[in-house]
Amino acid sequence: MPARTWPTIVAHADMDAFYAAVEQLDEPSLRGRPVLVGPRSGRGVVLTASYEARPYGVGSAMPMARALRLCPGAVVVPPRFERYEAVSRRLMAALADFSPRVEALSLDEAFVDMTGSEHLFGPPGRMAERIRAAILEATGLPASVGVSATKYVAKVASAAAKPHGVEIVPPERAAAWLAPMPVSRLWGAGPVTAERLRAAGFERIGDIAAAPPARLEAALGRAWRHFLDLARGIDPRPVARRRSAGSMGSDRTLGRDVADREDIVRHLTRAADRIGRRLRRKGCLAHGVRLRLKTADFRLLTRQRRILPTDAAGDLLAGAESMLDALIRSGPFRLVGLAAFDLERGSGMRQLDLFDGAVRGRRLERVVDAVDERFGPGTLRRGRDVSNAVVVGSSPTLDFVELEEDG
Numbered sequence: 001m002p003a004r005t006w007p008t009i010v011a012h013a014d015m016d017a018f019y020a021a022v023e024q025l026d027e028p029s030l031r032g033r034p035v036l037v038g039p040r041s042g043r044g045v046v047l048t049a050s051y052e053a054r055p056y057g058v059g060s061a062m063p064m065a066r067a068l069r070l071c072p073g074a075v076v077v078p079p080r081f082e083r084y085e086a087v088s089r090r091l092m093a094a095l096a097d098f099s100p101r102v103e104a105l106s107l108d109e110a111f112v113d114m115t116g117s118e119h120l121f122g123p124p125g126r127m128a129e130r131i132r133a134a135i136l137e138a139t140g141l142p143a144s145v146g147v148s149a150t151k152y153v154a155k156v157a158s159a160a161a162k163p164h165g166v167e168i169v170p171p172e173r174a175a176a177w178l179a180p181m182p183v184s185r186l187w188g189a190g191p192v193t194a195e196r197l198r199a200a201g202f203e204r205i206g207d208i209a210a211a212p213p214a215r216l217e218a219a220l221g222r223a224w225r226h227f228l229d230l231a232r233g234i235d236p237r238p239v240a241r242r243r244s245a246g247s248m249g250s251d252r253t254l255g256r257d258v259a260d261r262e263d264i265v266r267h268l269t270r271a272a273d274r275i276g277r278r279l280r281r282k283g284c285l286a287h288g289v290r291l292r293l294k295t296a297d298f299r300l301l302t303r304q305r306r307i308l309p310t311d312a313a314g315d316l317l318a319g320a321e322s323m324l325d326a327l328i329r330s331g332p333f334r335l336v337g338l339a340a341f342d343l344e345r346g347s348g349m350r351q352l353d354l355f356d357g358a359v360r361g362r363r364l365e366r367v368v369d370a371v372d373e374r375f376g377p378g379t380l381r382r383g384r385d386v387s388n389a390v391v392v393g394s395s396p397t398l399d400f401v402e403l404e405e406d407g
């Protein structure tokens with residue numbers, strides 16, 4: 001991990017040719033063929049063209065009749081929005097495992113605020129790969145991920161990464177990276193503004209970044225400052241938090257399948273400890289807990305329930321254990337995951353004190369937090385963790401395989 005980290009880290013995840021990719025996923029005979037999602041009638045426009053159709057010059061928003069003239073071999077598939085929404089929910093849930101701050105822009109793209117999470121997910125390049133792998137695992141579909149210090153640059157980066165790639169733009173390189181792009185890539189520059197900019201002699205984003213303000217103002221009026229900031233990679237808008245979208249999770253594919261309740265609970269305990277620590281550090285309370293288990297034959301079982309608002313690992317674990325005991329299906333399991341969801345931010349100690357039972361466990365966990373901070377993670381451990389030397393240790397990956405290797 002680099003010694004110097006970015007002040008903010010924003011990831012933008014965007015599914016590749018989303019509607020068409022869903023159709024190709026659900027109907028194998030469509031795979032590898034040009035697919036146009038849109039009305040069969042030939043009137044109306046293409047909603048999404050698969051990558052196989054794009055070399056013919058077909059793109060979204062093109063009239064269907066024209067698209068079919070350009071690409072006569074294309075298969076036209078009417079859209080199934082309910083299905084796309086279901087896939088979208090899986091996408092957003094997967095993203096919510098990375099951060100409590102996920103801002104959906106549409107069914108198939110979202111910003112994820114990854115600020116300060118290098119210790120959980122690694123440096124930005126690794127974050128991007130992990131997000132892509134998690135999306136592939138959750139949806140079966142490819143996505144592209146851009147990471148930078150601002151929403152704007154992250155979004156341009158994910159577009160540059162397509163298809164199925166990642167693009168990392170460090171903040172100090174953002175302006176230079178944007179410079180050769182056409183002005184139409186500026187956020188908020190529609191066809192009219194772009195044309196006006198070109199007429200004023202601004203072809204590339206770098207031309208804007210270097211322009212004297214007076215010239216910019218003459219071309220853009222009051223919006224000149226907005227475009228100058230974007231051109232320099234400056235975009236102060238934060239990733240919008242929405243409580244319902246928030247979750248924090250910890251999924252681990254295990255080095256060996258586990259079947260004993262005791263083994264499963266040990267993994268859940270570690271996950272609950274980690275999530276509780278993150279909740280407290282972020283000043284969040286969880287209103288729900290979600291249990292995920294994957295059987296040896298790759299079936300994913302998910303259970304979730306509401307809990308009293310908490311940031312205590314003990315409460316998360318209690319919720320997970322009650323769901324585990326209610327499962328009909330028994331192991332062995334190859335993945336054990338826990339997530340806290342429906343997060344509420346900034347409520348802190350006062351509200352928690354309303355819930356008597358939580359207070360004592362939470363005080364203990366605060367002590368553990370303080371010791372971890374001073375002496376390093378893993379200095380203090382629960383008795384039942386220490387009982388098994390395979391799991392215990394300051395390295396978090398003793399018997400864990402990283403998530404991506406499962407995708």
Ligand SMILES: [Mg+2]
Nearest residue numbers: 014015016108
């Ligand atoms: Mg997309």
